[in-house]
Amino acid sequence: MKFLHAADLHIDSPLRGLHVRDGAPVDRLRGATRQAFVALIDLAVRRQVNLVILAGDLYDGDWVDFRTGLFVHEQLARLAPHGISVFVVRGNHDAESVISRQLPRQAHVHVFSSRVAQTRVLSELGVAVHGRSFPNRAVSEDLVPGYPAAVRGCFNIGVLHTSLSGSPDHGTYAPTRVELLAATGYDYLALGHIHVRQVVRESRPRIVFPGNLQGRHALETGPKGCEIVTVHDGQLVQTEFVALDVVRWHGLVLACQPLTDIDALCAQFLADLATLLAGDRSRLHVVRVRLRGASVLHQMEAAQPGVLEAALQAGLRHWDGPEVWIERVLSELTSPLDRAAASERPDAVGEVVRLADQLAGDEAALRQWALAALDSLPALPVDLGDARPDRLTPDQWRALLADAEAMVLAQLGAGLADSVPVGGVR
C-alpha cells in the first residue's frame, strides 16, 4: 500500500512580493499553485498510490472566483478512474465556515467532518484514516483528545491541521504536543499548517509536516512538495519526499566586505549561485539577493541607485546554469564612511551629516519632517494601505534617513573611496 501526503496547497493564492520587470518569466510565475497541484495529481497516478491525503488549507480562503473550486474538483476527478481515494481535512484557511461555496460531492473524495473526528477504514488495504476538519478559522483547543482509538490490525493514519506547540512564523491553531500524538497509537500522523517540511518524529509513530506544495514568497525558500509513504504488511517500510514546486524560491546572502568593484560582485554572485542551485535545471529558480557588509559598493548604490541590481542582472547573461530570475536585490550594505570625522568637518558635508544626526535623534520631528517631504504621494488602494509612509516605524524612518544621507553624500562626491565612479561629480 502506498499513500501520498501533502498539505497547505493554497490553490490560486498569488505569489506575493513579485514586482515584475521587463523580461520577467511571468508565464512561469503565474498560476504556480495550480501547476504544482496538477503535478501532484500526475505523481499520484504515475506512482500508483492508493490514497491521497491533504492535511488542510487546500484553498487560501473562500473562493473569490468559483473557478477555483471547479479546478480542484476537475483535478481530483482524475484520480477516480485509477481507484485512488482522497482524504481531506479543512484547515484554518479553508475551514467549514470560511468556504461558503459547494460543488457536488465526489465519491472517492472524503472530507472529514468539522463537528467530530471520524475514522474511515479501508479493509481491502488494511488502512484506517482518522481526521477532523476545522469548523472555523480560529481553533484554539487541542483536537487530538477527540480522535478515535487506533483500529487494531490496520495501519492507522491520523490527519490533522495543527501548529503543534507553536511556530514563530505561523499562527497558533489546534495546538497539541508530540507526546499526545504519540499516545494515539497511530502509525503515521499526516500534519499540515507549517509551511517548512519537518519530520517531527522519525518513527512509532512517524509525524511529518510535508510543508506547502509551492513556495509563494521570498520567505518560503527551498524545495516544496509532498511525502510518498510505502506500507507493507502493516509496517512503514519507505518514505520519500518528492519536490513538486514549479518555481523555487531562494535567499542568497552575498558578503561584500572584501569586494571593491562590480566585476568582483558579479563573479562572487555567480559562484555562490552555482553552489546554491547545484545544477538543478528542472524548474525556474527565483532568487532574492541580500548584499551585506561594509563595502565601497554602498557608495556606488547610493550614487546610482539600482546599479548593483542591474549589475547582477547583467551578470546573469553570462550564466549557463539553471534558469534563474532575480526577484529582488536588497542592499543591506553599510558605508565605510567615518561619520564621526565627517560630522566634524566645517564644510557642507559636515552640515549634511550633522543635520541627519539631529533628525535621527528626535523621532517625532523626523516623522513630521519626512511626511512633509513625501506629501505628494496620493492615497494608495486599500490593499496597499500597509505600504503608506505614515505606517513606517521609527527604525524604518531612521534607516531611510541614513540611505538618504548616503545618497546625498555620494552625489556630492564626499567620502568616496577609490574606484567609485560618480556620474558628473568627480
Added chain:
Amino acid sequence: MKLLRLHLQAFGPFTDRWLDLGDGAVGLHLVCGPNEAGKSSTLRALTALRHGIEMRSTDDFVHDHPAMRLGAVLLDRDGREVHVVRRKGRGQTLGVRGADGGLVPASADLEHQLTGGLTRADHESLYGLDHERLRQGGRALLAGEGDLGAALFEASAGVRSLQAVVTRLEQEARRHFVPGARGSRGRINEALRQHAEQLSVLKDATLRPTAWAELQRTCDETGQALQTLLDTHAGLDRQARQWRERLAVAPLLVRLDQSLQRCAELADAPRLGENAPASRSALQASTAEHQQALAAVSDSVGRHQRELEALPSSSPVVLLAAAAIERLVAQGETLDQCQRDLAETAAEQARLEQRLAQQLAAIDDRQAPAVLLRSVPTAVVRAQADAALSARAEAERAWQQHRQAMQPRAGEAVAMAHGDLPAAPVRSASDPARVALRSACDAVVRAESVLARLAALPAEQAVARQRLAAALSELGHGQVWSVARVREVCPVLEVDIDHAVRTEDEGRTRQGELALRLAQIEEALRGREAERTQLLSQGVVPTADDVRAARRARDATWAGLRADLASGLSGVAGEALRSFEQAVRQADALADALARDAGRAAQLQALQRQIGDLARDRQLRQTELGQLQAEQAARATAWQARLQEAGLPVLEPKSLREWQARLRVVRAEADRVDLLALECQHAQAVADQVRQELGAALQAAAPAVDGAPADDRTPIATLLALARQREDHFAREEQAARTSAAEAALRQEQQQREQRETLRLLAQVDAAESALRPVVDALCLPGTADAVAARARLLEWDQVRVTSDQLAQARLAHARAQRVLADLARKATELASALQDAVPPADLRHWLDDLGRRLEEARRLEGRRQVLAQALDEAIGRRQHHLAALQQLEQARDALCAAAGVRTEAELPAAEERARLRREAEQLRDHVRDLLAQGGWRDEAALRTLVGDLDLAQAQTEAARCEQALADLAPRLDAARQRDEAARRQRDAIDSGDLAAQARERMEEAGATVRSGLVPWMRARLAQALLAQALGQFRERAQGPILRAASTCFAAMTGGEYDRLQSESGDDDHRPVLQIRRRDGRTLTVDGLSEGTRDQLYLALRLAALQMHRDRGTHLPLVLDDVLMTSDDDRAVRVLRMLADFAQGSQVLVFTHHRHLLDLARLSLPASVLRCSTL
C-alpha cells in the same frame, strides 16, 4: 604638514627624479613644466603619495606596477623632517626611511598627518583645483543665478555643481513616481494604473456560484428530455429491425436447403486444392528445364580441366621474397639523392672552415684558431659587458644634462646682491593686538546677517501682530478668541473628521436606500393586494393552505372525538360527532372547490405568499431605518460632547475641518510673533557684544597708528572700516620685511645644492668607467680601448660563434649521407643470397630493376592458375544441384497421383474436375450460412422458428409503419439534442480557467511593484529634503565668515575693483543672492561679471572655505593646476600675491606650463615668499 621634497623614484616617466619644494619657510611654490614634461604625472604622484598608488594606475608605462615607488621628505607637525617612501601594493604601503637607510612602516599618526583624515576623493575636491574645475565653478555660479547658499555649498565641499546634484536627485525620484501624473511616467504611477486595471479584470472574470447553478439546472432538464426521446426512438428501432430481419431471412433459408442437397450428391469426389492443375503443369515444365541445364554444365567441367593442365608453373622463391624485394626497390630510388648530398656537404665543410679561420685571424692573428676558439665570450660575460657599457653611457648623459641646466643660472650668481634687513621692527600677524583686531572684525562679519535682521525686525513684528489679530477675529462663531485660549484648544484629528464625515455620509446614503426600498415595497404590496381583490371578486376560491387548514381542523376534531370515546364520555359524543361531520364536509367541500378551480387557487395562493413576504420585508426595513436614525442621533450627541470637551465650537465635521484650518493659521501667526520677538532680543545682544569687542580692539591697537578713539555711539560700520584700515597697514609692513629677508637665504641655498649635485654626477661617471675595465680585458682588447671598441669586438665574437655553429651542422649532414649508402649495399647482398643469385654489382641500379621484373612475372602466372581452379569448382557444384532438383520433382509427381487417388499422371485431369464441382457446392452452402450469421441475429434453428409461417404482406406493412414512426420522431430528437448540446456547451464554457486567479496575481505584482518602488522614491525625496535643509542651515551659519574672507581675497585679486561680497534677498522668492559691490558703491550679480572674473570669484570662495578648515587645524598643501589661464597678467600677479599671503598659513603649490608666469612671479613677489621650479 609641509612637503619639502618629492622623490619621483619610479613613477610615470620619472626615474629617481627629485622635486625640491623648499625648506618649509616658503609657502608658495610655482612649478613650471612644458607639455609632456610630466606635470600631470607629478600631480598624480602628489595624490598617490598621500593615499597610495592606485591598483590600476596608468603611470606604469616605464616602470611596471610592482616597481613603482614614490618618496618625499616631509616636515611634520612637530617640525621634524621625515623621509617617507610609498610603494605600490596592498595594505601598509607607506614606509619611513630610518637613519640606517632601512624602511619601517609609517605610524597611523603620520598617515593621518599626510591625509588630514580625508579620503582621496575628499582631498582632491578640497585641496585640488585645476583649470577645468575652476571654469566649472565659475559656470556653476552663473547657472545658480548667484544663489548664495548653492555658491557657498559648492565652494566649501568642492562640489562641481549643486544644481546638477539637485537635478539628479529629482530625476531619481521622478523615475519612480511623478506626482499628479496618471500615465506611465513613473514606475509607481504605472503600477498603480495596472493595479486598477487588474482589479477591474478580476471583477469581470469572477464567476458567481448562482450563475453556475442555473446553468447546471438547465443542463439537467434538457438532458432528461433528450433521454426520454432517445428511449422512445430505441423502442421503435427495435421493432423495425425485427420486421426487417424476418423479411431478409426467408429467401436465404431456401438457398441454403438447395446447396445442402448438391453437396450430398458429390460426397465421393476427391478434395483437391484450387491450384492442383497449375501445380501439375509447373512440375512438368521444371523437369524439362533441369535436364537441359545438366547437359550444359557437364561440358563446362571438361573444358576447365583441360586449360588448367596446360598452364606453366610459377617461381615460388621469388614470390616468398616479394616483400623484401619491394622494400629494397623503393629504397633504391633515394640512391642518387644520397650521393648528391654526400658531395655537397663535403664542399660546405671546406667553405665554413676557411671563413672561421679568417674571422679568428681578424681578432688575433698571433694565436692559433683552436686557442682563440676557447676564448669566445660566454653569455654571462656578454651580459656583463652590455650592462657596464649602458651604465657608462647613462652616467655621461646625466652629467651633460646637469651642465646644460646650470649654464643659464651662472650669471645670476655673480649679479646677486645682499640687501639690508629692515631696521625697524614691525607688528607680526601673531601680535596680540592684531589678532584681537582681526577677531573683532570677523565677529562683525559673522554677525552681519544678524545686524541686518535687527534693522528689519521691528517692521516684520508689526506686520505679524496685525496678521495675528486678523486671524483671531476670523475664528468667530460668537466667541472671543485669544492666543492663550487658542493654544488650549485640542483639535480633532483629521482622520477622525474623515471618519465622522464618512460615517455621516454612509448613514445618509443607507437611509436613502431604505426609504427607496420601502417605497418600492409599498408599491408592490398595493399591486399584489389589487390583484388578490380582483381574483376574489370572481368568487371565493379556497387555496391549498385553506384545504390543509380545514384538514388539520378535521383531524383535530377526530382526535378529540376519539379521546372522548375512549374515555367513555357518551354525553358529548353527539355534539362532537356533528362537529366532526361538519369538519369533514368543510374539508371535502374545500378540496372539491380546489380541484374544480385549481388554477385560480394556485394564483391566489402565490399572491398571498407574496403579500406576506412583502409585509415581512417592509417590517424589517422599517426596523432597520429606526435603528439607523437612533445611531445617527447617538453619534451626533457624542460628537457635540467631544467638541465641547476639547474646547471647540460645536460644528458639523466638515465645518469643523474648515475652522481647524483657520485655527492652524492663528497658531502659526502666534508662533511667528513669538519667534520674531525672540529673534529681536537675540540680535540686539549680538550687536552690543560686537560693538564692544571692536571698540576694545581698536583701543588696544591705537598706539600703533593715529586715529580717533571710539565711543558707544559710534556706528559699527564706522568702527569696522577703521579696523580694516589699520590691519591693512600692519600687513603691508610685515610683508615688505619678510620678502627682503627670504630672498638672500633662497639664493644661497640654491648654489649649495647645485654644487652638491655636480660632485655627485662626476663621481658617478668615474665609477662607470672603472666598471668597464674588466669587460675590456675579457674581450681580448688592449687596456686603452674605449666603449666603442668594446661594442665592435662584441659584434666580431658574435660572428665567430655563428660560423662555428654552421660548420658543426655541415659535418653532421655529411656523416648522415654516408650511413644511408652503406645500409643499402648491405641489404642488397642479403637479398641476393636469399634468391640464390650471384653477389650484386657495386652499381645497384640495374640489378634492382631486373629483380622487379622477375617478381611481376611470377605474380601474373599465379593469378591465372587461381582463376581457372575457381571456375572448375563452381561448374562441378552446379552439376550436383541439377541432379538433386530432378530427384525432388519425381517425388512431387508421385504425391500428386496419390492425393487424386489415381495411379498414373494421365488420370490426373479428370480427378481434378470432380474435385472442383464438389468445392463449388460447399462454397455456396457456406456463403448462405455466412449471410445468415452476418445479420448477427440468431442460430439457424431459431431463424427457422422466427420465419415459420410468415405472412410477407403483413410483415412489409408493419416494417413500413415502424419506419414512418421513426421518421416522425427524428426532428423532435434533433431539436432535443440541439437544446441539450447548447445547454451543455453553455455550462462547459465555464471551465476551470484561472483568468480571475491570474488577475489576482497581476494585482499582487502591481502591488509589489508599488511597494518596492516606494522605498527608493522616499529615499530620493528625503535626500532632496535633506540637501535643501542642509543648504539653508549651512548658508545661515557660514555666510558671515566665508563672505568676509572671500571679500578680502576677491578684492586683492581684482586690485580693489570689487571691494565687497554681500548677501541680498532675491526678487521673486526672497532667496539670498550673492552680490558684488564695486569700488564706486554700485552692486551687481554674478551674471554681470566676465568669465575670468567669475572664475576668480569662485577661487576666492574656495580659498575662504579652506580658511574654515584651517581654523579647525587642518593644514594640508593646496595644489593648483593652471588656474591662471583666464587671468590677464595684472590679475595673475594679484592672484599670485594673494596666494602668497594665503600660503603663510599652509603650503600652496601652483603648477603651470606658462613660463612667463614664472617671470611675472619673480618680478612681483619677493624671493622670501616664492619658490620656483621647472620640470
